[in-house]
Amino acid sequence: MTAADYSDKIPNNVDLHEDRRLQRALESWQPNFLRWWDSMGPTLPTEDVYLRTAVNVGREGWAHFGHVAMRDYRWGIFLADRKHDRRVAFGQHRNEPVWQKVPGEYRSELQRLIVIQGDTEPASVEQQRNLGATAPSLYDLRNLFQVNVEEGRHLWAMVYLLHAYFGRDGREEAEELLHRNSGSEEAPRILGAFNEETPDWLSFFMFTYFTDRDGKYQLGTLKESAFDPLSRTCEFMLKEESHHMFVGTTGIDRVVERTVQLMVEHDTDDVGPHGGIPLTVLQKYLNFHYSVSLDLFGSETSTNVGNYYTSGLKGRWSEERRHDDHTLTNDSVMVDAVTADGEIGQTEVAALVGLNSDLRREYIGDCQNGVNRWNRILDEAGMPQRLRLPHVAFNRKVGAFAGIEATPDGKGLTTEEWERGKGRWLPTDVDKTHVRSLMRPVYERGRIAAWIAPPRQGINGKPFDYDYVHLS
Ligand SMILES: [Fe+2]
Ligand SMILES: [Fe+2]
Numbered sequence: 001m002t003a004a005d006y007s008d009k010i011p012n013n014v015d016l017h018e019d020r021r022l023q024r025a026l027e028s029w030q031p032n033f034l035r036w037w038d039s040m041g042p043t044l045p046t047e048d049v050y051l052r053t054a055v056n057v058g059r060e061g062w063a064h065f066g067h068v069a070m071r072d073y074r075w076g077i078f079l080a081d082r083k084h085d086r087r088v089a090f091g092q093h094r095n096e097p098v099w100q101k102v103p104g105e106y107r108s109e110l111q112r113l114i115v116i117q118g119d120t121e122p123a124s125v126e127q128q129r130n131l132g133a134t135a136p137s138l139y140d141l142r143n144l145f146q147v148n149v150e151e152g153r154h155l156w157a158m159v160y161l162l163h164a165y166f167g168r169d170g171r172e173e174a175e176e177l178l179h180r181n182s183g184s185e186e187a188p189r190i191l192g193a194f195n196e197e198t199p200d201w202l203s204f205f206m207f208t209y210f211t212d213r214d215g216k217y218q219l220g221t222l223k224e225s226a227f228d229p230l231s232r233t234c235e236f237m238l239k240e241e242s243h244h245m246f247v248g249t250t251g252i253d254r255v256v257e258r259t260v261q262l263m264v265e266h267d268t269d270d271v272g273p274h275g276g277i278p279l280t281v282l283q284k285y286l287n288f289h290y291s292v293s294l295d296l297f298g299s300e301t302s303t304n305v306g307n308y309y310t311s312g313l314k315g316r317w318s319e320e321r322r323h324d325d326h327t328l329t330n331d332s333v334m335v336d337a338v339t340a341d342g343e344i345g346q347t348e349v350a351a352l353v354g355l356n357s358d359l360r361r362e363y364i365g366d367c368q369n370g371v372n373r374w375n376r377i378l379d380e381a382g383m384p385q386r387l388r389l390p391h392v393a394f395n396r397k398v399g400a401f402a403g404i405e406a407t408p409d410g411k412g413l414t415t416e417e418w419e420r421g422k423g424r425w426l427p428t429d430v431d432k433t434h435v436r437s438l439m440r441p442v443y444e445r446g447r448i449a450a451w452i453a454p455p456r457q458g459i460n461g462k463p464f465d466y467d468y469v470h471l472s
Contacts, residue, residue: 004055004076011076013057014160025163026077029174033155036178037071041125042148044132046070047470049145050459052243054078054153057236065460067470073149077160080235088226089319090326091312098228102165106311110227111166113313115173116190117218118158119180121151123194124207126182131204134439136449139458140201142468143247147208150240157233165229192397193292199432200439201452202255202277206289209248209370214296216241217317217363224315249370250455255282256374257453260381269385272434275450279378279385281435284427286387287408290367291395297360299399300335306352316355317362328352336392337400344393344401344410364389395426443471 004011009027016023049070052063057080086098102110125148135141155177162170180187183195193211198204219241223234255277262276263269271278298305308314309328316322324331331351339345351358367389375386391410393401405418408425427435438451446465448454458464 004057004078006055006074010156011074011078012160013078014164016077019164022164025171026160029159029163029171032175032178033075033152033159034071036122037125037152040122040181041129041152042070042132042145043129044135044141045472046132046145047472049470050142050462050466050468051146051149052460054236054240057081057239062239070145070149073152075149075153075156077156078236079229079232082228082232086228086231088312089224090315091226091310092327093226093312094326096226098226098231100228102227106227106313107166109308109311110230110313111162111169111173113222113308114158114161114166114230115177117222118155118162118173118177119190120194120215121154121158122177123180123182123189123191124198124211125151126189127194127196127198127207128204131198131201134201134441135443136201136439136452137442137447137454137464138445138468139448139455139464139466140251140452141443142459143243144204145469147212147244147247150244153240154237157237161229161233191296193296196292200435201251202282202285202435203289205248205251205255206285207248208244209252210286210289210293210367211296212241212244212248213366214293214363216245217359217366218296220317221314221359224319226312249373251452252282252370252374253377254453254455255451256377256387258451260377260383261453263383264381275438277435277438277451279387281427281431283387284425284431285435286371287390287394288426290389292397294360294364294392295396295398297363297399298356300337300357300360301349301353302356303353305355306350309352309355317359333357335400338404342404342412344391344404344406344412360392364392390425443469 004013008016010016010030048067050065050067051073052065053074054062055064056062057078088094088096088098128144128148131144132141159174162174180189182189183197188195198207216238219234219238223231223238225231259271259276259279262271262274266274269278328351332348333351333354334346335349335354335357337345337347371387371389378385390408391406393406393410394408396402405413405415407413442449445467454464458466
């Protein structure tokens with residue numbers, strides 16, 4: 001049974017009506033969620049938005065598209081289909097049947113992993129809440145809201161697990177997920193990058209490219225989990241997540257495209273006065289979002305993560321496609337480090353301890369694809385400039401390089417050199433003010449702001465000038 005039951009107050013494909021206690025618990029959390037959505041969700045008043053809603057978890061036709069009032073969006077609980085005879089793919093429980101219940105000895109670790117993942121979902125909605133006021137087009141506005149409602153659904157996905165499998169502690173954690181807020185002094189979100197603001201659309205596209213992509217990789221490790229309900233939840237979330245990546249990738253494509261047009265048209269790199277975003281500013285935003293997203297992977301070495309792996313709680317990216325023993329007890333890897341003489345280098349550690357680095361490496365490779373894509377746009381326009389990912393040691397607050405400063409090329413710097421140079425590598429107040437000055441809303445059908453090119457295609461086969469959003 002994969003189709004969602006929409007007759008329930010909470011749409012779901014987990015037979016919620018068969019477990020009255022759980023159903024009641026979630027139904028009493030629902031108004032709190034809506035209160036949170038009303039007070040912390042999108043601020044732009046809208047009548048309705050052309051949104052997709054998940055209706056099925058199968059391969060085909062899993063989503064329904066239509067205009068809906070956002071507050072009436074059917075946030076639901078959807079798990080990917082159960083795989084017959086699924087077995088643990090790694091760690092000490094390898095080849096044992098996966099778990100349908102939480103083993104007592106891993107209860108607190110699993111709960112922690114779910115809470116950390118769950119905390120990021122509403123955080124990004126909070127970070128993006130004011131962006132509707134400056135959307136470059138109705139198409140973009142619709143994409144923003146699509147991402148927002150789906151992050152809301154991802155919160156539901158994690159809250160379901162907390163309620164269904166973690167008893168009272170889980171219910172308390174579910175409440176806390178609505179009480180913490182991005183950027184709050186008293187109760188901030190758990191991870192640093194989720195307390196940064198997303199004040200403009202360039203930041204939004206960078207966020208959906210780099211930070212949502214971190215989410216993709218974290219979900220990828222949880223999808224491997226021996227705790228089957230977590231695995232199935234994450235598998236379905238990844239499906240929705242790919243649209244968020246698309247928004248980021250194509251958003252930056254379109255900014256680069258427009259910048260190049262202005263460069264050609266005015267025969268200058270300095271397209272700022274012509275209403276564009278200069279490549280140098282794009283590079284600085286990229287540097288910022290990439291480096292804070294790298295922080296989300298944690299330290300290069302971590303015994304906790306090694307233990308999660310051995311216990312079967314969280315695997316590697318594409319675990320089943322790896323050609324090794326899937327226990328890693330005798331393997332070693334090189335990870336980034338500051339060497340004994342204070343240089344940026346590498347060191348050899350046990351593979352289990354280096355698993356954060358393994359995931360980060362996969363992530364970096366994926367990030368590079370976007371950069372190549374954007375550079376192709378520059379190349380095809382005959383521009384010599386190129387965008388690039390900064391060195392892993394650049395602008396880090398977490399891990400081996402937190403205590404040092406480095407250029408985007410990975411050259412070590414004194415604090416003084418860093419202070420003098422950072423305005424060349426990270427967005428300055430002048431850059432941010434310029435970008436924000438371009439952020440004026442364009443709400444007419446088929447029109448678009450001057451700093452970004454229109455998309456090549458609309459959503460779900462609709463044209464770009466479709467009425468994606470009705471404002472109120
Ligand atoms: Fe998400
Ligand atoms: Fe996302």
